[in-house]
Amino acid sequence: MITLESVTKLYDTRRGPKTVLDDINLSIDRSEKIGILGRNGAGKSTMIRIISGAERPTQGKVHRSMSVSWPLAFGGAFQTGLTGVDNIRFICRVYGVSTKDKIEIVDNFAELGAYLYEPLQNYSSGMLSxxxxxxxxxxxxxxxxxxxxVAVGDARFQEKSRTELFEKRQHKAMIIVSHDPGFIREHCTRVYVLENGKITSFVDVDEAYHCYHRILLLE
Structure with missing residues (x-):
């Protein structure tokens, strides 16, 4: 299970502290799939980074009793002076997994060819993703x-990514941020709407979207 306990996140700005997340409480069980909706700048990606451990909350705690990925396609932890292969080895060491067959798996999936042996500073943003x-x-x-x-790469790569993630790993828990209503309806059984730092839970996806659209109309 992953549990957010009274998580608050503040950022310092020229106009003073800005509260992005305000006393957030939620949990996700194994195999459960939840969606997070919110307008641009509402704090969805900040929440994802905090859940992953890439960023710390200002207050509150995140409890994890299962392993959690970094935000998919996020390369913020990479060492740009190292090659793709060296970064694979580095991340495997961080997560305590064997590098055996991992290079081949990444090579076959990412389709980077010779660039896998080049420093990441030579990569485009798409290649890095x-x-x-x-x-x-x-x-x-x-x-x-x-x-x-799933917006990463061309249409063929996006379809390949969907198959790899949502078919082969359908038994895994997922926390999904998306503006696509069809995407959330297809994959999530519970939806949260994030607005003004507060989060509201909905079991009915359509009800969540009605709330989300009302927020957009107020912009």
């Missing part, structure tokens, strides 16, 4: 954090 996604597929996580990840 494909590498990050490929490594996420090579490490066996209990929960995947998905922040509009």
């Amino acid at each position: 494909r590498l990050a996604f490929g490594i996420s597929m090579a490490v066996d996580f209990d929960c995947f954090l998905i922040d509009e990840v």
